[in-house]
Amino acid sequence: MRNLKFENKRNIKNAAIVIGLFGTLSFYGFNCAPPSFQVADDGSASLVLSSNGIVPVDDVGTSTLETKTDLPFALLTAEQVFFSMINLTDQQNFSNAIGDEYAIRSGSFSVIPDLKTVNGPMLLAITSLSGEVCNGLVAREQAIADVSQRKFFGSVNFAQAIANLNAAGYTDVVTKLSNSFLGRAPSSAELTIFNSFRTDFIAAIPAANIGQAAQTRALVLSTCSALLSSFEVFSY
Amino acid sequence: MNLNMLSAALLFGLSSNVMAQTQAQKDDAKWIYERITGVKWAADHPLITQAATMVAAGQRAEVAALATQQPQFLNVTVKNFALEMSTRDETIRIPLNDFAATIMGVVRDNTDARELLYGDFFYVGDPARIPASIPNVIANPNEMGSRVLNSNQHYEALDSKNNRLDVGSVLMRVNGQRLVENIIQVSGQPDQYVIVANPDPGGVLTSRAFIEAHAVAGTNRRPVEYTFRQFMCLPLEQWADALSSDVRIGRDIDRFPGGDHMKFQTSCKSCHTVMDGFRGAWAKWDFDSNRALQTTVRQGASDGNRVLNKLNRNNTVFPGGYVTTNDSWVNHAVRGVNATQFGWRGLDKVTPANTGIGVNSFGRLVANSQRFSTCMAKRVFKSVCRKELPDSEIATYSSLGTQFESLNYNMRNLYQIAALHPRCK
Numbered sequence: 087m088r089n090l091k092f093e094n095k096r097n098i099k100n101a102a103i104v105i106g107l108f109g110t111l112s113f114y115g116f117n118c119a120p121p122s123f124q125v126a127d128d129g130s131a132s133l134v135l136s137s138n139g140i141v142p143v144d145d146v147g148t149s150t151l152e153t154k155t156d157l158p159f160a161l162l163t164a165e166q167v168f169f170s171m172i173n174l175t176d177q178q179n180f181s182n183a184i185g186d187e188y189a190i191r192s193g194s195f196s197v198i199p200d201l202k203t204v205n206g207p208m209l210l211a212i213t214s215l216s217g218e219v220c221n222g223l224v225a226r227e228q229a230i231a232d233v234s235q236r237k238f239f240g241s242v243n244f245a246q247a248i249a250n251l252n253a254a255g256y257t258d259v260v261t262k263l264s265n266s267f268l269g270r271a272p273s274s275a276e277l278t279i280f281n282s283f284r285t286d287f288i289a290a291i292p293a294a295n296i297g298q299a300a301q302t303r304a305l306v307l308s309t310c311s312a313l314l315s316s317f318e319v320f321s322y
Numbered sequence: 323m324n325l326n327m328l329s330a331a332l333l334f335g336l337s338s339n340v341m342a343q344t345q346a347q348k349d350d351a352k353w354i355y356e357r358i359t360g361v362k363w364a365a366d367h368p369l370i371t372q373a374a375t376m377v378a379a380g381q382r383a384e385v386a387a388l389a390t391q392q393p394q395f396l397n398v399t400v401k402n403f404a405l406e407m408s409t410r411d412e413t414i415r416i417p418l419n420d421f422a423a424t425i426m427g428v429v430r431d432n433t434d435a436r437e438l439l440y441g442d443f444f445y446v447g448d449p450a451r452i453p454a455s456i457p458n459v460i461a462n463p464n465e466m467g468s469r470v471l472n473s474n475q476h477y478e479a480l481d482s483k484n485n486r487l488d489v490g491s492v493l494m495r496v497n498g499q500r501l502v503e504n505i506i507q508v509s510g511q512p513d514q515y516v517i518v519a520n521p522d523p524g525g526v527l528t529s530r531a532f533i534e535a536h537a538v539a540g541t542n543r544r545p546v547e548y549t550f551r552q553f554m555c556l557p558l559e560q561w562a563d564a565l566s567s568d569v570r571i572g573r574d575i576d577r578f579p580g581g582d583h584m585k586f587q588t589s590c591k592s593c594h595t596v597m598d599g600f601r602g603a604w605a606k607w608d609f610d611s612n613r614a615l616q617t618t619v620r621q622g623a624s625d626g627n628r629v630l631n632k633l634n635r636n637n638t639v640f641p642g643g644y645v646t647t648n649d650s651w652v653n654h655a656v657r658g659v660n661a662t663q664f665g666w667r668g669l670d671k672v673t674p675a676n677t678g679i680g681v682n683s684f685g686r687l688v689a690n691s692q693r694f695s696t697c698m699a700k701r702v703f704k705s706v707c708r709k710e711l712p713d714s715e716i717a718t719y720s721s722l723g724t725q726f727e728s729l730n731y732n733m734r735n736l737y738q739i740a741a742l743h744p745r746c747k
Contacts, residue, residue, distance in 0.1 A: 269365035
């Protein structure tokens with residue numbers, strides 16, 4: 087597994103802009119407070135064991151679905167972030183580059199689940215790690231010649247210039263990554279941001295490099311990294 | 323509204339409801355998996371799809387059980403749970419150690435969690451299942467000595483990300499805790515470790531990590547304090563008792579601090595009555611030369627009774643104080659609020675007992691208390707639900723603790739019932 091090239095790293099930095107915007111969207115409407123406990127009984131009365139020693143389903147059933155909150159209330163800690171990224175991209179046999187990146191960056195990750203501990207260095211570390219993890223994911227999918235067998239990048243021709251990845255193809259990538267990583271389709275606002283990023287990304291490529299296929303990979307890598315380092319991935 | 327329109331409306335409402343319920347069930351399945359394994363899962367992962375189907379069939383408990391079979395459960399959730407308890411800093415930013423590996427092993431093997439405090443065993447990497455680059459500590463006593471008993475190298479190697487080990491699955495239980503009696507150094511040859519059985523095994527309480535964290539230097543009060551902090555979930559100030567017996571308070575504690583005996587009576591004494599009563603359990607334990615020391619095995623800085631000098635040091639501060647002559651202990655945390663908050667049940671839940679000899683019996687007293695079960699429930703709840711309940715809901719922990727006992731102190735099952743508890747959401 088090869089390490090990130092300088093150019094790719096530069097593009098990941100560009101992706102930080104997207105992450106910032108994405109993070110803003112993620113926080114929007116949330117007050118980041120822990121959920122309040124408003125139900126009167128403590129639920130313990132319903133926890134009667136079944137014959138196999140496990141709580142009977144009926145006793146902890148649908149009422150919990152109704153009371154579930156979607157507000158973020160806890161932060162994933164260092165190894166949780168690492169293994170979440172590994173798990174989401176299905177790279178249990180991850181590269182040394184990913185392991186090394188974690189070793190370098192793990193000191194910036196949180197060790198407690200407190201949302202208030204989010205800080206700049208932590209976001210940079212998470213972004214950096216997601217870049218390396220996505221590098222592994224992109225490399226794996228790039229190696230699959232039959233595009234119909236690719237999970238995320240079926241609309242991408244890695245051998246062609248970036249102009250060949252049109253808006254529809256790019257939206258397909260964003261949608262598939264979002265569906266898998268975040269468990270939901272991207273909102274229209276998020277799609278707008280990503281498409282703006284694509285436009286800005288292409289505009290920033292020097293004319294001499296615009297025809298390079300590597301730019302296609304860089305755009306996809308940046309997009310993957312942005313989604314994998316989004317707030318929803320490293321919070322509950 | 324004609325019949326057709328009514329049917330269409332009902333059908334639309336029904337199908338909308340079915341779709342919404344399906345999404346809710348899928349979210350619920352993903353939620354259970356993510357809480358128990360401690361990591362995020364792709365919404366389209368086959369296991370999540372399977373789990374959603376099970377939730378739809380009313381099998382949430384079975385989903386929770388399946389989630390505990392995933393490697394991340396041991397390697398992330400349980401590992402972090404254990405690491406936090408293993409050192410004085412209470413941080414997870416440390417490598418794997420023998421304390422955490424043993425807890426992971428006990429959870430994996432579904433054995434009685436009480437043994438964590440008095441069992442005569444520990445866990446290492448199974449030589450048959452780990453890379454050859456990690457030396458075999460079972461077959462070679464010198465490797466056991468240098469990499470497990472005299473350093474943390476073995477566990478750090480297991481934990482190395484680039485070894486990509488499923489640590490939880492490669493751990494192997496080793497019965498019989500061990501200590502280094504001596505290291506024979508011969509010029510030009512590797513050190514020869516003389517390894518003997520631990521005469522006072524106390525599960526993770528006598529692990530190298532715990533002894534290093536709490537028995538190093540000091541006066542061996544910290545092992546007592548941290549045993550209660552970690553396994554009873556009680557900081558010292560919450561079980562201090564100024565009205566209890568001061569007969570066991572050592573000679574190094576000033577009875578007239580600043581010339582004021584009242585200060586001792588109302589402040590210092592409250593912690594030392596209960597703490598010094600138990601301190602004798604560690605009278606023979608120290609951390610020296612990078613390894614645990616038990617004076618029966620290696621005399622170290624101890625007296626003729628093999629009691630460490632540090633237990634009786636500063637003996638002129640109050641010469642009338644208690645002189646430690648052996649490793650006996652007395653439970654003085656039995657009156658006032660302590661009479662109820664611990665739920666003492668002796669050393670075996672059968673015979674009442676408030677005295678004992680050594681760490682092993684001390685561990686048995688703690689492990690068989692009601693408070694231990696409640697504390698484990700509280701810790702597991704926090705570990706899996708990522709939050710703590712307000713004090714007004716302490717009954718929830720008690721309830722989970724009671725179930726934990728009825729499940730034969732099976733930690734894996736405790737994780738399952740905690741994750742399914744309505745308050746976990």
